[in-house]
Amino acid sequence: MVSETIDISPEDIFGLIALSGDAKASYHQAMLLMQEGKKKEAEAAVVAGDATLKEAHAIQTKFVTLEAQGKSATVGVLMVHAQDHLMNTILVKEMLGYMMNMQNEINELKGMDQQ
Numbered sequence: 388m389v390s391e392t393i394d395i396s397p398e399d400i401f402g403l404i405a406l407s408g409d410a411k412a413s414y415h416q417a418m419l420l421m422q423e424g425k426k427k428e429a430e431a432a433v434v435a436g437d438a439t440l441k442e443a444h445a446i447q448t449k450f451v452t453l454e455a456q457g458k459s460a461t462v463g464v465l466m467v468h469a470q471d472h473l474m475n476t477i478l479v480k481e482m483l484g485y486m487m488n489m490q491n492e493i494n495e496l497k498g499m500d501q502q
Contacts, residue, residue: 391458399446400469406443407472410436414476414483421490424499429487440480443473 413436420429447470450460460466494501 393453393458393460395450395460395466397465399449400465403443403446403469404465404472406439406446407469407476410440410443411472411476411479412436413439414479418483418486418490421487421494424494424501426491426494426501428502433483433487436480440476443476447473 413432417429417432417436420426420432453460491501
């Protein structure tokens with residue numbers, strides 16, 4: 388049962404949006420680099436995206452933990468928007484692994500010298 392209402396700061400909400408967007412941009416960059424045959428650079432972009440996504444996920448975990456402790460927050464459109472960004476970034480990350488593997492096979496079949 389929820390016993391306390393908390394305020395979620397705009398900084399946390401916009402942090403979640405910005406970090407999710409930055410992580411997603413890193414994942415898109417990784418795919419573009421793979422298409423160019425720049426495998427090592429692509430892998431580095433994935434690592435950067437993962438680190439940023441971890442920061443975003445920490446913000447969400449804070450919200451979930453507070454609610455599990457019986458504290459809830461009024462959820463507005465911005466918070467829904469932030470969660471939407473995070474969810475989409477997680478989906479992009481999940482699909483990226485498959486896509487990078489496929490692109491690697493394509494590059495090998497094309498005889499591309501991957502760096």
